[in-house]
Amino acid sequence: MKRVFYLDGQTVPFTSGQNVLEAAIAAGMARQIPYFCYHPALGSLGACRQCAVKIYPHDDKHPPRVTMACLLPASDNLQLATVDKEVHTEHREIIELLMLNHPLDCPVCDEGGQCHLQDMTVQTGHAVRRYSGPKRTYHDQDLGPLVYQEMNRCITCYRCVRFYQDTAQGDDFGVFGSRDRVYFGRLEDGPLESPFSGNLVEVCPTGVFTDKVFRHDYARVWDLQQGPSVCPHCAVGCNTMPGARLGTLRRVRARHHPEINPHFLCDRGRYGFRYVTAAERPVQARLHGARSRQDVVLRQVAMRLQEGRSGFLGSPREDVQSNLALFALADCLHAPFAALSSPWMEALAQQCMALPQAPTLSDVETADHLIVMGDLGGVAPMAELAVRQALRNGAQLTVLASQPTPLAEAGDYRPTRPSALPDLITGLAEDVCLQGSRRPVILAAAETLGPAGVHALRKTLARLPANARAGVFQNSPNLFGAAYFAVDGHTARLQHALRQRQIDHLLCLAADPLGSDWGAGTWRSLVPGLQGATVLDMVDTDTVRAAEAVLPTAAFPERDGFFINYEGRIQAFAQVYRREAPVLHPQENVNSFPAAAGGQMHPLGPPTPQYWLGRLAELLDIVKPWQERLAFYQHFLCPISPHPDSPGVLLDDALRARFEIAAAPAAAPVGTEDWELDLFHWYGGETLADAAAELQSLAPARGLRVSADISAPFATLSGPCGRLRLPVIPIVGMVAGVVALDQEGFAELGLYPGEAVQIQWEVAS
Amino acid sequence: MSLPTSIADLQDAALIARLQALVAESPVPAAAISAVLYALQDARGYIDDVALHAAARLTGLSPVRVEELCTFYSLVLRAPAGRHVLRICDSIACHLAGAQDLLAQAQAHSGVALGEVSLSGALTVVPHVCIGLCDRAPALLMDGEATGPVDATSLARCLEQWEADPWKPF
Numbered sequence: 024m025k026r027v028f029y030l031d032g033q034t035v036p037f038t039s040g041q042n043v044l045e046a047a048i049a050a051g052m053a054r055q056i057p058y059f060c061y062h063p064a065l066g067s068l069g070a071c072r073q074c075a076v077k078i079y080p081h082d083d084k085h086p087p088r089v090t091m092a093c094l095l096p097a098s099d100n101l102q103l104a105t106v107d108k109e110v111h112t113e114h115r116e117i118i119e120l121l122m123l124n125h126p127l128d129c130p131v132c133d134e135g136g137q138c139h140l141q142d143m144t145v146q147t148g149h150a151v152r153r154y155s156g157p158k159r160t161y162h163d164q165d166l167g168p169l170v171y172q173e174m175n176r177c178i179t180c181y182r183c184v185r186f187y188q189d190t191a192q193g194d195d196f197g198v199f200g201s202r203d204r205v206y207f208g209r210l211e212d213g214p215l216e217s218p219f220s221g222n223l224v225e226v227c228p229t230g231v232f233t234d235k236v237f238r239h240d241y242a243r244v245w246d247l248q249q250g251p252s253v254c255p256h257c258a259v260g261c262n263t264m265p266g267a268r269l270g271t272l273r274r275v276r277a278r279h280h281p282e283i284n285p286h287f288l289c290d291r292g293r294y295g296f297r298y299v300t301a302a303e304r305p306v307q308a309r310l311h312g313a314r315s316r317q318d319v320v321l322r323q324v325a326m327r328l329q330e331g332r333s334g335f336l337g338s339p340r341e342d343v344q345s346n347l348a349l350f351a352l353a354d355c356l357h358a359p360f361a362a363l364s365s366p367w368m369e370a371l372a373q374q375c376m377a378l379p380q381a382p383t384l385s386d387v388e389t390a391d392h393l394i395v396m397g398d399l400g401g402v403a404p405m406a407e408l409a410v411r412q413a414l415r416n417g418a419q420l421t422v423l424a425s426q427p428t429p430l431a432e433a434g435d436y437r438p439t440r441p442s443a444l445p446d447l448i449t450g451l452a453e454d455v456c457l458q459g460s461r462r463p464v465i466l467a468a469a470e471t472l473g474p475a476g477v478h479a480l481r482k483t484l485a486r487l488p489a490n491a492r493a494g495v496f497q498n499s500p501n502l503f504g505a506a507y508f509a510v511d512g513h514t515a516r517l518q519h520a521l522r523q524r525q526i527d528h529l530l531c532l533a534a535d536p537l538g539s540d541w542g543a544g545t546w547r548s549l550v551p552g553l554q555g556a557t558v559l560d561m562v563d564t565d566t567v568r569a570a571e572a573v574l575p576t577a578a579f580p581e582r583d584g585f586f587i588n589y590e591g592r593i594q595a596f597a598q599v600y601r602r603e604a605p606v607l608h609p610q611e612n613v614n615s616f617p618a619a620a621g622g623q624m625h626p627l628g629p630p631t632p633q634y635w636l637g638r639l640a641e642l643l644d645i646v647k648p649w650q651e652r653l654a655f656y657q658h659f660l661c662p663i664s665p666h667p668d669s670p671g672v673l674l675d676d677a678l679r680a681r682f683e684i685a686a687a688p689a690a691a692p693v694g695t696e697d698w699e700l701d702l703f704h705w706y707g708g709e710t711l712a713d714a715a716a717e718l719q720s721l722a723p724a725r726g727l728r729v730s731a732d733i734s735a736p737f738a739t740l741s742g743p744c745g746r747l748r749l750p751v752i753p754i755v756g757m758v759a760g761v762v763a764l765d766q767e768g769f770a771e772l773g774l775y776p777g778e779a780v781q782i783q784w785e786v787a788s
Numbered sequence: 789m790s791l792p793t794s795i796a797d798l799q800d801a802a803l804i805a806r807l808q809a810l811v812a813e814s815p816v817p818a819a820a821i822s823a824v825l826y827a828l829q830d831a832r833g834y835i836d837d838v839a840l841h842a843a844a845r846l847t848g849l850s851p852v853r854v855e856e857l858c859t860f861y862s863l864v865l866r867a868p869a870g871r872h873v874l875r876i877c878d879s880i881a882c883h884l885a886g887a888q889d890l891l892a893q894a895q896a897h898s899g900v901a902l903g904e905v906s907l908s909g910a911l912t913v914v915p916h917v918c919i920g921l922c923d924r925a926p927a928l929l930m931d932g933e934a935t936g937p938v939d940a941t942s943l944a945r946c947l948e949q950w951e952a953d954p955w956k957p958f
């Protein structure tokens with residue numbers, strides 16, 4: 024039976040456990056009850072006293088009384104009223120008190136247009152200020168490049184501190200003082216340290232915390248073009264709502280996804296979007312490093328392809344459709360194709376694909392026993408946030424990592440060498456704790472586990488009770504999408520063709536084989552056989568800079584497409600806006616019509632990869648077979664296309680099952696005396712986000728992270744593909760015999776996590 | 789404040805030993821925070837940044853948490869105070885009984901604004917929230933000792949005495 028209560032005579036449905044305010048908001052009746060401190064993710068507090076309703080008890084002993092809706096559990100047939108003199112007085116007078124010290128700066132406040140305080144003030148009818156005394160004023164703090172503070176606007180709802188300290192478990196932000204002088208901030212000026220700091224902007228119902236990046240390229244929210252998108256910065260695939268104005272992207276906010284990110288985003292997801300507006304972003308076609316007309320560049324690339332000596336390289340950084348389009352083109356030209364830049368990555372992707380269905384992040388929040396391997400937060404911050412919610416619910420957490428990661432500090436840290444992980448995972452099958460828990464979840468950073476580790480994880484899961492779930496994370500948005508085409512040995516075949524000089528041209532889709540992609544060291548060693556590379560990309564990379572031809576592509580909010588996240592969930596994103604960019608340099612443009620007169624093909628910024636590939640097919644006269652191939656692949660691999668507003672659909676199990684036959688990968692043996700490599704990741708780092716200046720101003724120093732008992736200032740590492748000299752960064756609590764390095768470092772050396780490395784330590788003079 | 793600080797920065801071995809004993813006695817380290825703060829305040833006159841970070845280290849709380857407590861509790865001082873601290877209640881009962889006059893008198897005696905240290909270094913006067921002595925209003929705390937009712941003459945006598953006394957009572 025549907026359970027209801029009555030508010031002003033209207034029925035309000037509720038589910039058990041809900042409070043009256045929550046149920047009223049869910050029923051779309053929020054206009055009747057103004058509120059501030061209640062937040063669906065933060066719960067009720069009763070701090071603001073704004074959400075008054077009158078309750079009519081069913082007995083005749085108690086008179087009707089005014090009470091707080093957010094603290095009143097919903098129960099059957101409650102009789103509540105807001106159309107009531109006392110309730111109105113309460114609403115009006117509380118808001119008047121809250122507004123007493125509020126500055127009159129609405130016209131210049133960044134919250135304007137989506138200010139909960141403004142809405143509630145107007146809604147409750149507090150139109151005229153009676154107070155004319157002096158107002159309380161505060162000094163604002165400089166909280167770093169991401170969040171702007173204007174404390175005078177505070178109404179002490181405590182949402183910010185509840186989010187920061189309780190939800191995100193950050194410890195550098197708090198609430199100071201008492202009575203009418205309460206301050207929300209840091210101990211002193213300085214950047215907020217939490218990877219989730221940007222959420223302050225969304226949880227604060229007033230203009231105290233606003234988006235500092237948006238501030239510098241500001242538009243009123245009603246002027247923004249917004250649309251449903253998916254975060255392209257890691258495998259979690261959080262849902263986002265980018266906002267653009269006049270052809271430029273201004274900000275990114277969280278978009279509700281019930282199972283991934285109901286309310287929040289990490290700072291990489293919120294601020295990484297600045298790759299779209301970065302000055303270095305390629306927006307015009309280039310030939311030999313110089314800007315050139317699109318048709319000239321296309322003709323040159325088509326000519327290359329016609330020679331029949333080209334290889335094709337896709338990327339987990341690109342969406343499903345673009346990778347498919349590339350694959351189809353390669354197929355039509357009978358050219359070698361690889362979806363991933365290294366055989367190691369290929370094996371890893373296949374092992375990830377073969378894992379049984381991963382838990383959603385909301386499943387993770389309800390886990391009672393968690394095992395986390397590697398620096399989960401550095402790779403997929405929102406997965407860390409989910410783990411922290413499980414911790415708050417009393418879950419037990421064990422962290423197997425080589426470094427004391429932020430999560431390790433919150434749980435039971437077991438210092439572990441990455442090469443030991445596969446065996447440890449196999450041992451987990453006998454773990455009594457895991458056997459005995461009701462909802463055990465294992466989460467890992469994919470690259471730290473490596474193919475052998477993920478393989479061991481699958482075998483272990485098969486031996487654990489069926490309630491045990493596992494998920495592995497990577498920092499590209501579409502590893503699963505790319506894994507689809509990652510047929511065994513494709514990458515090796517492509518590299519072999521280049522080595523044997525069967526091909527001399529590489530067409531790269533958002534791949535950076537000469538820069539920081541996994542396996543870049545190998546690619547660099549093959550450069551002598553390379554006559555030229557063509558790159559389709561939306562960020563400036565080493566490969567873009569070295570390429571013969573560059574075909575710039577639309578950024579993700581500038582087009583639609585699909586990503587497949589770590590769960591194998593196909594999620595669609597929609598085009599949010601059209602970029603407006605001058606197409607050609609005035610000098611190059613003298614003979615053509617001005618853009619406004621229709622003289623150019625694409626006056627609105629870079630087109631999609633499919634567009635470029637289609638044009639190439641046109642020039643090569645293979646449009647029809649290309650389209651047929653593409654349609655076939657789409658039908659076979661991605662038969663369902665979810666709508667951008669839907670929660671997405673999970674990949675078919677049968678499709679995934681075929682990856683189970685992939686050969687069991689072997690990890691290179693590491694001696695106990697050897698120095699061993701692990702991956703260092705920071706929460707803001709990822710190829711696209713690396714071009715976001717504000718976020719990157721917080722990046723930790725580059726260096727070799729090693730246990731604090733090593734005192735050398737510098738170290739030189741050597742691997743099969745190169746040498747690397749780095750400053751040494753001592754880390755207290757790091758496992759002896761392990762050094763942690765960023766992905767670029769791995770690319771340079773030609774090594775992988777869990778492998779042994781030669782190190783020469785420089786002695787301090 | 790973000791400079792790396794250690795407990796040793798307190799530069800008082802006896803104090804450090806006392807603080808460590810307080811933490812050891814406590815069921816969990818964090819529960820010792822009030823005792824630690826009072827001991828630090830007794831020894832140093834107020835909770836300066838070194839003391840704040842030392843308290844955080846000792847109890848395992850973050851410096852932000854310690855600052856939250858310091859700024860919430862009116863008996864913890866985060867600014868330098870004189871050798872003697874006079875807290876005059878100005879809540880409702882004492883207000884009605886003339887707390888404002890006592891505050892004005894004490895402030896005039898100190899010669900500086902409320903909350904500041906008198907030139908002689910002997911005195912800091914602060915208004916204070918109700919100390920639960922409403923039945924003996926106007927009430928005050930003289931170096932932590934509750935007294936009431938107080939009138940202009942007894943206040944003046946006490947202030948004279950403090951001025952003459954170079955020692956802190958504790």
Ligand code: SF4
Nearest residue numbers: 177178180181183227
């Ligand atoms: S800063 Fe914002 S979120 Fe925090 S208490 Fe004030 S109004 Fe609420």
Ligand code: SF4
Nearest residue numbers: 254257260261292405
């Ligand atoms: S966790 Fe990943 S997908 Fe989610 S917001 Fe952060 S970077 Fe984007």
Ligand code: FES
Nearest residue numbers: 069071072074093
């Ligand atoms: S929302 Fe109910 S008291 Fe604040």
Ligand code: FES
Nearest residue numbers: 877882918919921
């Ligand atoms: S009002 Fe002064 S002691 Fe209570």
